[in-house]
Amino acid sequence: MNPTKNIQQTVLVTGAASGIGYELAYFFAHDGYNLILVDKNGAELPRIADDFQLKFGIKVKTIVKDLSISTSPTEIFTELQQESIRVDILVNNAGFGNHGLFANTDLTTELKMLQVNIVAITHLTKLFVREMVKNGYGKILNVASTAAFQPGPLMAVYFASKAYILSFSEAIANELEGTGVSVTVLCPGPTESPFHQTTGMADTSLVKGKKMMTAKTVAEAGYHSLMRNKTVIVPGLKNKILAEFARVAPRKLVAKIVRSMQEVR
Template identity: 40%
Template sequence: MKQVNEKWALITGASSGIGEVFAHELANKGSHLILTARSENKLTELAKKLTKRYGIQTEVIVTDLSQAGASAKLYHECMERGCSIDLLVNNAGFATHGYFEEQNLLRNHDQMMLNVVALVELTHLFLPEMLKNRSGAVINVASTAAFQPNPYMAVYGATKAFVLSFTQALWEENRKRGVQFLTLCPGSTETAFFEALGTNDAVVGKKVTPEHVVEVALHSLGTSRSYVIAGRKNYLVSQLNRLVPKKVMLQMVSRLIRPTHK
């Protein structure tokens, strides 16, 4: 992976799950950290723990990135604190599940703002300095849901397909300019994702640990990959859409994640 010792990394959604593991692993490698999420108590406790254990600098910025203008405020706060970001981990995100017309429209709006808009805005804000330094990396967390439409999780699947397409495009734009882009595509993972989702109906296959997901991502930095899928079985399943007719693939996915209440 790229050298992160004494560099600053910004991790969104850092209070739990994959984001928290990114914080531990990067701190262990000597990276200074800006941790952001909505949970101030969790972030503060994590920051103290990482500083004490690894001797790194940590900054906590509490923000709700689903709100308009939050990305710009986060960027300016980083600049005011004198933190030049060398690694941006756009990890924050959530999903909704169920029949589309039954889902809360405002909740889906927030989902699109967080999964797509905030990710694009933060990338746009932090990329120029990386290009100026001809150094840096952006890890955008998508999902294996990015590789095919997802009935009953239509908005989530579409947002993650956007993240995959967007990040691969920027990988090509920037691969000779000193900045690496990587799309991380986890499958079902042992995090609070499904608790926040409010159901386990969308679990596909055996859950992997967030530690494995982060290990795969960090190992892939510095390689020529534009995306990486955590787990061999997840990789094989994600490639089925190349072999199976779209109609059949949609029916397969539908059976796997259909709500059990209907």
Template identity: 45%
Template sequence: MKNKTVLITGASSGIGLHFSHKFAQAGHNVVLVARSEDKLLSLATELEGNYNIKAHVIKADLAEMGASRVIYEQVTSNDIEVDILINNAGFGLFGEFEQTEIEKEVEMIQVNITALTELSKYFGKEMVNRKNGQILNVASTAAFQPGPLMAVYYATKAYVLSLSEALANEWEEHGVQVMALCPGATKTGFSDTAQLQESKLFQSGVMTVEEVVEEAYKQMAHQKKAVIIPGFKNRMLAGSIRFMPRKMVTKIVRKVQERI
């Protein structure tokens, strides 16, 4: 992959931040999208100085309706052609469904599902017309099963996985590769936002952001897999779920989600 332009949502931290460095280091221009303009401007300066690439900054809150359209219009008005779209922005929420805040869950659906779908539509149509492009949607191993104590989050990631696999099939003949990245527990700010640090899941071992991004980048270069699951343990767990009764899987997930 050379001389591409990569748009990354949630670019100011975690997986998005490391994707920004990874693509810039490889010589690609980047379009950085996040809520914090100060962080984005600092990151853009760093990337341009270190890697001699062009970094564009778009401040946007994907929890707001219409934000995706604004991003698309800003990109097109600047005559930027997005070759690779990384739909990374997303967040979770821990707690029993009747106790969690519906406002937060509606925002989660807006970010994890609606904004991701809109951005895939806007930039995907252009890629199909050009007969070239890549879209990486960040899902999770949560996509493979129901998730008691994080019911809405798990459901949003199941949507991301299903959409990505369907689009991978539809757009393959048009030269556009669509992939779902499904990391397991990963050491990022996400776990703090979702209040997961005390859960058995995160106490049992996590991958680093660098490991996740490195595996995803390698698989994107090979352009073979529609579903990328970093880590041998994560791949084994995701595969074994297919052979277990759903009720049993749900109970197991509940156990590992509970706080110690």
């Protein structure tokens, strides 16, 4: 049995059925937190919930919601309020991207991406942070990317959405100082996950043949940084160096370098 000091605290994780979201949920479960797992993949959530409950003796609630639908955040919040479930830690992990020239990519897909990557994160944070401030305690972990530090030709909307998450998180972290609520933004580089296949990135110079961090390693860095109330975490020395380079180098040069990395070999 895991430590019981956290057993009354509850963590909500979006995009919890796979990748970084699943691994983050695992770390919380291991340390005795109750979980609310949110994902549009309803097939996987019950299996994960059963596994966590059996292994760690925690409570796990699953909610199947597609965050590209604008009403989903309110529906999640309302359901939890009706069941008197207090969320102590919010993990905004759900997100997706697409690859290609902006003039050619699908508008409907990109509008859904903005809804998930920007609007849903903002909406969920707004709903839950007010309760956290009122209670004098809470933690928020937003998952961005090293993409947040530079423009991203061939993934223009995705990179821009991650820049929003970084800026938003840093700003509200400052606003919430002294309230008992902390905000952490996790900015991983390329990570082993289905993301690269689904976005068409698998054959780009950035990904093909490259050794990437595992989702577990990224999640572990995010988890421990959240617990230490760090604001921005970029896992991996190489990723830190590239993020700093993007901050100081001429923007036009950075865009050209990113373009070359994003092109299919």
